[in-house]
Amino acid sequence: MSKLVIELQKDCINPTISYTTLFQKAYFIARKLEQKEMADFLRNEIDGYGNQEIPSFRYINAIFKAKSANGPWKPIILEENDPLTKYQHIPVKQGVPEIESFFNSNNEIITAPIYSELHKVFETLEPSLSSKDIRAHFSKHQYKTILETVKRIISDWSIYLEQKGILGEEYQFSQQEKDIAKTMTIMNFYGLSINGSNVIGSMTNSSATINNNNSFDFNALKELITKIETDLEKAKNIEAEKIDSLKEQIALLKKSVEEQNETSAIDLLKNIASGAISSGIWSIGTTVSAFLSSLN
Incomplete structure (x- = not known):
């Protein structure tokens, strides 16, 4: 039956x-x-x-880029501890059908316009951006x-x-x-x-609220990143776009370590664990999951 x-x-x-x-x-x-x-x-x-x-896994990491009417997209470089970096952590509130359609699109990179208030903040910090189109850019594989x-x-x-x-x-x-x-x-x-x-979770603005843990070991995280990169180099028969997506997450994770941003680091580790498992790279998935479990 x-x-x-x-x-x-x-x-x-x-x-x-x-x-x-x-x-x-x-x-x-x-x-x-x-x-x-x-x-x-x-x-x-x-x-x-x-x-x-929303749940913490529904946050994705974006890069801001700006362009003039006829020019190419150019990344906006944010300095360490720039208050705008918190806006790179973007909530995804759409339903699954819409998320799935985004992921199944032909575009590898998704762009999203920023709201007017944030555009004004950019203008205040950098007046030359006032006449430019500013958008958030992120890999569609974060939807996956x-x-x-x-x-x-x-x-x-x-x-x-x-x-x-x-x-x-x-x-x-x-x-x-x-x-x-x-x-x-x-x-x-x-x-x-x-x-x-x-x-x-208790989400406010664009950041997930995660209890601060004074024992969070960024040095251990640096060692973990080294192991992740080593295992990623050894991965065979994995689609190039999946490898690139993981490398993008690792680059953002390194930045979180430099900034000592525990909240961002944890969310990125969750993304890497999920992405590695869904790609069949079990060594990375299980190692990162074990690291996350040790934080509880």
């Missing part, structure tokens, strides 16, 4: 299933199980977050990181359901299965509860 939860697990490893279809099926299961926290999380992922706070992170949460959740004996035979869940589901605490890949402020 068909078991809905097992079907979901198969969909998680089926590369032909779209992210939107997968997330919709997971939402269907969460609703049938009356598992509100998971259903709410998936509904936000599918529809978008609007004015709501968002999609893969949610897929991994769904995969872990489906396995958790199976371990609890919740299978959904013939697309139906027994009352016993529903009762068990209601007592479950849903955990995401990073070991944080999906509901409440633990995973959604």
Whole structure:
């Protein structure tokens, strides 16, 4: 007989299933199980977050570039500790269908206009930018990181359901299965509860709020970066665009180390872990994940 939860697990490893279809099926299961926290999380992922706070994995890192009417795009170089660097950490609030369409586009680099208030800040710091078009530029593969992170949460959740004996035979869940589901605490890949402020976090402006940890070891992070780069050089049969995307994240991570920016470093490490795993570079994925786990 068909078991809905097992079907979901198969969909998680089926590369032909779209992210939107997968997330919709997971939402269907969460609703049938009356598992509100998971259903709410998936509904936000599918529809978008609007004015709501977002998970930390939905932040991407961008580079600002400016151009005159007929000139080329030129990067805006921001000095260390420049107050504008915080705006390079951009929240992605769109729903999964829109994110998936961006990722499936032919453009490797996505550009997004900045809002007028930020343009005025640039003008104040550099008057020559007043007449130029300023946009945020970022690799579309950062969207893949968002999609893969949610897929991994769904995969872990489906396995958790199976371990609890919740299978959904013939697309139906027994009352016993529903009762068990209601007592479950849903955990995401990073070991944080999906509901409440633990995973959604307290986000203000463009930065995620992460508890400062005085024991954060930037020297250890430098050693980790060296290992990541070594493993990346050894990686074989990996698409060049995926390698380039990881190198871009590593470059941003090095900058975070120079600036002693713990918040940015942690978010970039999550991006690198997810990107490495989705690319099949398990040595990097597991090493970075272990480093992140040691911070908890």
